[in-house]
Amino acid sequence: MAGIQYEIMETIAVISESPKGWTKELNLISWNGREPKYDLRDWAPDHEKMGKGITLTKEEVLQLKKSLENFS
Amino acid sequence: MAGIQYEIMETIAVISESPKGWTKELNLISWNGREPKYDLRDWAPDHEKMGKGITLTKEEVLQLKKSLENFS
Numbered sequence: 001m002a003g004i005q006y007e008i009m010e011t012i013a014v015i016s017e018s019p020k021g022w023t024k025e026l027n028l029i030s031w032n033g034r035e036p037k038y039d040l041r042d043w044a045p046d047h048e049k050m051g052k053g054i055t056l057t058k059e060e061v062l063q064l065k066k067s068l069e070n071f072s
Numbered sequence: 073m074a075g076i077q078y079e080i081m082e083t084i085a086v087i088s089e090s091p092k093g094w095t096k097e098l099n100l101i102s103w104n105g106r107e108p109k110y111d112l113r114d115w116a117p118d119h120e121k122m123g124k125g126i127t128l129t130k131e132e133v134l135q136l137k138k139s140l141e142n143f144s
Contacts, residue, residue, distance in 0.1 A: 013139030015132045024132060026139065040112065040126055040136075054112055054126050060087045060096055061143065064112075067085030067098065068137040 008047070009036045021045040026061075080119070081108045093117040098133075 010028040017023045022042050030036040038061050041053025056064070082100040089095045094114050102108040110133050113125025128136070 012143065013136060015135040015139060016129070024126075024128070026136065042126075052124065052126055054096075054114075054124055056096075057088070061140070063087040064085060064098065065137075065140040065143055067087060068133070068140070071084065071133065071137055 004032065006031050007036075012038070022051065029055075076104065078103050079108075084110070094123065101127075 007030045008027050009030055012026040012028065015024050015026065022044055024040070024042050026038060026040050028036045029039045038056040038058065039053055040056065042051030043049070044051075079102045080099045081102055084098040084100065087096050087098065094116055096112070096114050098110060098112050100108045101111045110128040110130065111125055112128065114123030115121070116123075
């Protein structure tokens with residue numbers, strides 16, 4: 001991920017933690033100083049490394065929330 | 073993605089569609105015949121190609137749902 005700068009503006013949720021301390025988090029992240037996006041991703045302890053993830057717009061997060069209303 | 077086989081067992085949500093017809097979907101997918109996992113990912117029209125994504129356990133989806141309760 002050389003050359004990629006990011007700033008975690010807000011942590012919405014930490015949805016799991018692995019035995020090695022990696023966490024799966026939904027954050028609001030600004031990548032390379034751009035407008036922040038929602039981001040669901042695995043992180044090493046202290047955010048030292050990042051795993052695979054997916055970025056989401058606010059509208060996508062809201063639609064996801066709505067779609068999960070009946071999920072159990 | 074050569075060599076990866078998958079079967080979409082259930083589509084939980086289609087949370088957006090791009091102008092080119094790519095959709096962001098939460099599906100329950102079995103990869104290479106293994107136990108299905110929840111999967112949030114971009115897909116080309118007719119699922120011809122897949123974009124980046126992240127897999128989730130059921131517990132992670134439930135925690136995500138709970139965490140989004142106050143999201144607006």
